[in-house]
Amino acid sequence: xxxxxSFRELPSQLPPLADTLAAKHRALxxxxxxxxxxxxxxEISRYDWMFPAERxxxxxxxxxxxxxxxxxxxxxxxxxxxxxxxxEASAAWSHPKLFxxxxxxxxxxxxxTEQWRQCxxxxxxxxxxxxxxxxxxxSRSVVVFLGQGANKSTRPLFSQLRKHxxxxxxxxxxxxxxxxxxxxxxxxxKGEQPYxxxxxxxxxxxxxxSTRISQLFYPELKPVRDVLAQLVRKEMTIAExxxxxxxxxxxxxxxxxxxxxxEHQDTVMRHFVVNILCDGSGTQNLSTSFVQWSxxxxxxxxxxxxxxxxxxxxxRNADFLDVRPTNLALDANGALIDADIGAYYTWLNLRRLPNxxxxxxxxxxxxxxxxxxxGPGMSAGAITQSPATLKKIVEWMxx
Amino acid sequence: xxxxxxxxxxxxxxxxxxxxxRRFLRTLTGAATANLVVASRGSTTMRRSYGSKSIIxxxxxxxxxxxxxxxxxxxxxxxxxxxxxxxxxxxxxxxxRGILGHYVANAGLATGCYESFNNFASIQPTxxxxxxxxxxxxxxxAEDVWVIAPSNGFSRIGASSxxxxxxxRGATVVLPKQLLSVGDDHRFESxxxxxxxxxxxxxxxxxxxRDNEMVERLLRLSMTDFKDHARNISSPDELSLYIALHxxxxxxxxxxxxxxxxxxIAHAGAFSLYTEAIERTDRICAELVHALDREPEYKDRTxxxxxxxxxxxxxxxxxxxxxxxxxxxxxxxRTTWLLAMGPGIRKNTTxxxxxxxxxxxxxxxxxxxxxxxFSQGRPLTELL
Numbered sequence: 182x183x184x185x186x187s188f189r190e191l192p193s194q195l196p197p198l199a200d201t202l203a204a205k206h207r208a209l210x211x212x213x214x215x216x217x218x219x220x221x222x223x224e225i226s227r228y229d230w231m232f233p234a235e236r237x238x239x240x241x242x243x244x245x246x247x248x249x250x251x252x253x254x255x256x257x258x259x260x261x262x263x264x265x266x267x268x269e270a271s272a273a274w275s276h277p278k279l280f281x282x283x284x285x286x287x288x289x290x291x292x293x294t295e296q297w298r299q300c301x302x303x304x305x306x307x308x309x310x311x312x313x314x315x316x317x318x319x320s321r322s323v324v325v326f327l328g329q330g331a332n333k334s335t336r337p338l339f340s341q342l343r344k345h346x347x348x349x350x351x352x353x354x355x356x357x358x359x360x361x362x363x364x365x366x367x368x369x370x371k372g373e374q375p376y377x378x379x380x381x382x383x384x385x386x387x388x389x390x391s392t393r394i395s396q397l398f399y400p401e402l403k404p405v406r407d408v409l410a411q412l413v414r415k416e417m418t419i420a421e422x423x424x425x426x427x428x429x430x431x432x433x434x435x436x437x438x439x440x441x442x443x444e445h446q447d448t449v450m451r452h453f454v455v456n457i458l459c460d461g462s463g464t465q466n467l468s469t470s471f472v473q474w475s476x477x478x479x480x481x482x483x484x485x486x487x488x489x490x491x492x493x494x495x496x497r498n499a500d501f502l503d504v505r506p507t508n509l510a511l512d513a514n515g516a517l518i519d520a521d522i523g524a525y526y527t528w529l530n531l532r533r534l535p536n537x538x539x540x541x542x543x544x545x546x547x548x549x550x551x552x553x554x555x556g557p558g559m560s561a562g563a564i565t566q567s568p569a570t571l572k573k574i575v576e577w578m579x580x
Numbered sequence: 581x582x583x584x585x586x587x588x589x590x591x592x593x594x595x596x597x598x599x600x601x602r603r604f605l606r607t608l609t610g611a612a613t614a615n616l617v618v619a620s621r622g623s624t625t626m627r628r629s630y631g632s633k634s635i636i637x638x639x640x641x642x643x644x645x646x647x648x649x650x651x652x653x654x655x656x657x658x659x660x661x662x663x664x665x666x667x668x669x670x671x672x673x674x675x676x677r678g679i680l681g682h683y684v685a686n687a688g689l690a691t692g693c694y695e696s697f698n699n700f701a702s703i704q705p706t707x708x709x710x711x712x713x714x715x716x717x718x719x720x721x722a723e724d725v726w727v728i729a730p731s732n733g734f735s736r737i738g739a740s741s742x743x744x745x746x747x748x749r750g751a752t753v754v755l756p757k758q759l760l761s762v763g764d765d766h767r768f769e770s771x772x773x774x775x776x777x778x779x780x781x782x783x784x785x786x787x788x789x790r791d792n793e794m795v796e797r798l799l800r801l802s803m804t805d806f807k808d809h810a811r812n813i814s815s816p817d818e819l820s821l822y823i824a825l826h827x828x829x830x831x832x833x834x835x836x837x838x839x840x841x842x843x844x845i846a847h848a849g850a851f852s853l854y855t856e857a858i859e860r861t862d863r864i865c866a867e868l869v870h871a872l873d874r875e876p877e878y879k880d881r882t883x884x885x886x887x888x889x890x891x892x893x894x895x896x897x898x899x900x901x902x903x904x905x906x907x908x909x910x911x912x913x914r915t916t917w918l919l920a921m922g923p924g925i926r927k928n929t930t931x932x933x934x935x936x937x938x939x940x941x942x943x944x945x946x947x948x949x950x951x952x953x954f955s956q957g958r959p960l961t962e963l964l
Contacts, residue, residue, distance in 0.1 A: 292908035470849025518852035
């Protein structure tokens with residue numbers, strides 16, 4: 182979709198694969214409205230550290246836009262031109278991050294966020310089309326464990342999820358974790374692309390190391406969080422370093438700026454970890470919000486075939502720069518409530534992926550408050566008192 | 581989750597949200613359910629008699645329907661539902677079209693204009709505030725108009741930079757956390773967090789540019805009592821409540837504006853901390869109303885407004901992360917509610933027409949007898 186013949190100046194220091202990709206699509210990028218060009222260039226700049234699924238999606242998006250556009254696609258893309266821009270719009274190509282920051286602030290200032298939302302939502306239909314075109318049929322499975330260390334509560338669990346699946350009131354969860362891991366390991370043996378299988382835990386890792394499964398454990402990342410906290414503390418001593426500037430600063434951080442990463446994490450994983458810890462200005466630093474946010478980002482970016490997540494008790498203090506021992510007491514019952522909504526959000530994010538109807542989703546309470554299963558063979562809104570195990574539920578969903 | 585399609589234009593979505601809200605309110609028990617009506621001003625031109633005092637409570641950390649008025653949320657606001665709503669006119673659809681940052685949004689509530697400055701900068705509102713309109717037109721002294729604000733960022737909300745008004749006509753702004761942060765006393769650190777928006781564990785500290793001594797002198801507060809109280813509480817908003825009650829008892833100002841902030845802990849992504857804060861806010865609102873009923877200077881003489889500055893992101897918006905933030909600008913994050921009670925204000929009444937958060941100032945101004953010359957809002961006719 183080349184709308185202009187003059188090439189724009191692109192970012193000068195892109196990583197090697199990103200540089201090649203940008204050069205390949207230079208004509209397209211030069212012709213796009215500035216906001217769209219900047220958004221795509223930011224995605225391209227991350228290309229070297231992307232998971233395979235998101236690389237494919239980005240390539241598909243660029244190809245889709247390069248092809249002769251339908252009238253509807255042309256309308257959607259051109260609608261971005263009507264958005265109010267800050268000064269120095271040419272920075273969209275040379276300094277896309279800075280441009281988008283200025284653009285976002287400008288949108289709020291001129292009260293045009295609704296217009297932006299409408300453009301972005303329309304563009305979402307292009308992304309949906311790209312995803313559909315790329316989708317390779319594969320059944321997906323997500324298992325969520327919650328309630329570790331919590332009392333059995335009188336407050337019902339899974340209130341948001343139950344209406345979409347079957348609630349198992351009498352579940353024997355004693356072997357559930359081992360069974361879930363065994364099922365996942367067996368699936369991972371089929372040898373799919375890297376980052377297709379994930380384990381995310383909020384507590385001390387209990388899963389054995391695996392070369393086939395990408396693992397993310399909250400306690401293992403403490404050294405990274407500590408270094409990050411030191412850097413942020415130092416930045417905050419600078420005059421006029423308000424929350425927005427701290428946020429901008431954190432968005433610039435890369436693995437090379439930090440240290441303490443677990444040895445089993447490769448470069449792609451380390452970039453992912455930095456994104457997780459720095460998105461939202463480090464407000465995802467409680468164990469429960471770390472697990473929920475990581476699961477969301479894994480689903481969105483890696484689009485895994487299987488994912489096993491386990492929530493754990495979190496500290497009561499929500500401030501990651503405050504590390505005094507008196508504030509580090511664990512709150513398992515509060516974490517159960519966090520994890521309950523976290524499980525629901527995980528299902529919502531799972532549902533956004535292609536072929537969601539065939540996906541198996543199971544959330545199981547380790548404090549004896551049952552389990553809920555959503556997917557093939559599971560009636561919506563049903564409650565069963567029949568004894569069950571996780572293994573049995575998986576069998577029922579698979580037949 | 582609300583069953584409202586995400587691809588509808590903002591106003592249409594907001595209208596559907598209002599319909600949902602009305603339905604939620606009708607699930608209440610007892611007299612409140614029986615007496616709910618859709619209000620309309622009708623053709624009457626009779627002037628009402630309002631209270632001579634006004635208290636405005638804003639939540640500088642919005643709460644969503646799901647955690648308040650929706651059936652699943654009612655557990656968190658029992659006092660607002662059973663004690664306050666039966667005495668109030670309740671607007672189900674208050675839209676904030678401005679910037680969704682707490683300081684700039686509260687400044688917009690106070691000026692009746694969508695302010696456009698950087699939310700994180702220490703800047704006075706551009707347009708005159710209700711405090712200035714009231715003090716100038718009614719010739720009221722500084723100690724008659726107070727703002728109790730949650731963080732350093734709010735320290736300049738009391739008066740605008742407008743050429744015709746300004747600091748000499750503004751409200752006296754008290755930052756309870758700043759009062760507590762004197763010296764090296766570390767016992768109160770858990771109460772002194774300035775913001776929940778970022779990693780900023782910046783503990784609030786005294787701003788040398790502020791005349792804290794003047795504030796303390798006007799406030800006539802025993803710091804010993806204040807600190808004793810602070811030792812027994814777990815939340816900064818309880819400090820604000822303490823100051824509000826102190827003001828009511830000792831100075832009885834005509835206008836008090838309180839911004840509660842605990843709910844914004846939602847930014848940490850912990851649902852339990854967020855709902856705990858809503859429960860606490862519900863209790864604080866009820867305690868304020870109990871104080872209005874108790875204090876002779878305020879009993880039957882006070883207009884009370886309670887409103888969140890805006891909402892939080894919807895679960896079904898893929899660009900957000902549900903309750904955690906308010907960054908998408910979606911309909912749920914822009915649509916909230918307003919509760920008004922006092923002499924001359926209809927009880928047990930809901931209003932479903934869309935209004936805007938900037939409509940507060942012209943409404944208040946009419947009640948207070950001042951002229952909101954630069955406000956862009958429109959008076960809430962159902963209250964006037």
